[in-house]
Amino acid sequence: MHVKIVTQKIDTEKLIKLVEADSVGAIDVFLGTVRNNANGKNVLSLEYHCYEAMAQKKLEEIVTQCYKNFEVEKIAVEHRTGHLKIGEVSVVIAVSSPHRAASFEACRFVIETIKKSVPIWKKEYFEGGEIWVEGYSPEV
Amino acid sequence: MKVKVLFFAIYKELAGTSKIELEIPENTNGNGLLEILETKFPELKKLRNVGKLAVNLNYVPLETVLSNGDEIAFIAPVSGG
Numbered sequence: 001m002h003v004k005i006v007t008q009k010i011d012t013e014k015l016i017k018l019v020e021a022d023s024v025g026a027i028d029v030f031l032g033t034v035r036n037n038a039n040g041k042n043v044l045s046l047e048y049h050c051y052e053a054m055a056q057k058k059l060e061e062i063v064t065q066c067y068k069n070f071e072v073e074k075i076a077v078e079h080r081t082g083h084l085k086i087g088e089v090s091v092v093i094a095v096s097s098p099h100r101a102a103s104f105e106a107c108r109f110v111i112e113t114i115k116k117s118v119p120i121w122k123k124e125y126f127e128g129g130e131i132w133v134e135g136y137s138p139e140v
Numbered sequence: 141m142k143v144k145v146l147f148f149a150i151y152k153e154l155a156g157t158s159k160i161e162l163e164i165p166e167n168t169n170g171n172g173l174l175e176i177l178e179t180k181f182p183e184l185k186k187l188r189n190v191g192k193l194a195v196n197l198n199y200v201p202l203e204t205v206l207s208n209g210d211e212i213a214f215i216a217p218v219s220g221g
Contacts, residue, residue, distance in 0.1 A: 049149045050220070051215070091220070114221050115219075116218070119213070119215050121216060121218060132216070136218055137192060140201050
C-alpha cells in the first residue's frame with residue numbers, strides 16, 4: 001500500500017510503477033483535476049487544506065477496506081494539498097488486479113470514499129470572491 | 141484536564157487560529173467542548189450543527205466524553221478529491 005498526502009505535483013507514472021506486478025492483468029488509474037467552473041461560476045483556482053494525520057489514517061483505512069472488498073493486487077494513492085491551478089491534478093489513484101473489473105470497482109470505491117470521509121477541504125477562488133466548498137458530512 | 145483542539149478550513153478561519161490547548165472540566169463531552177469554544181470564539185456559532193467530532197483521528201459521536209490529552213477537531217463537511 002502506498003498512501004501519501006503531498007504538496008508538490010503528483011508523479012502519476014511513479015504511482016503506476018508502484019502497482020505493477022507480473023500477476024496483474026489490469027491497472028486502473030483515476031486522476032482528479034481542477035475544473036474551471038462550479039455552480040455557474042468561473043473558478044480561477046482551488047486551495048486544498050487537510051488535517052494531515054487524520055487524512056493519512058483515513059486513506060489507509062479506505063485502502064485496507066479495498067483489499068478486503070475487491071480482488072486487487074496493489075493500490076497507490078496520493079492527494080495533493082495547497083493552491084492548485086485549473087487543470088492541475090489533485091488526486092491520483094492507481095489500482096492493479098488480476099482482472100479488470102476489480103480495478104475499476106476499487107478505484108471508484110477509493111475516490112467516492114475520499115469525497116465522503118477524508119478530512120480534506122477545498123476553497124474555490126472565483127472572479128469576485130472565494131468560498132469553502134461544502135461537500136459531504138462524514139458519517140459517525 | 142487538558143485537551144488540544146485543532147482548527148481546519150472554515151473552522152480555522154472563523155476561530156482565527158489553528159490550534160489551542162484548553163483546560164476543561166472532567167466529563168466534558170463534545171457538545172460541552174463546543175459550547176466552551178463558542179464562548180471563546182463567538183464566530184464559531186455560525187457552524188453550529190455543521191461539524192462532526194474527531195477525537196484522536198477518529199470520528200466519534202458528539203456525546204463522547206473527552207479525556208485528558210485528547211486531540212480534538214471539528215470536521216466541516218469534507219470536499220476532497
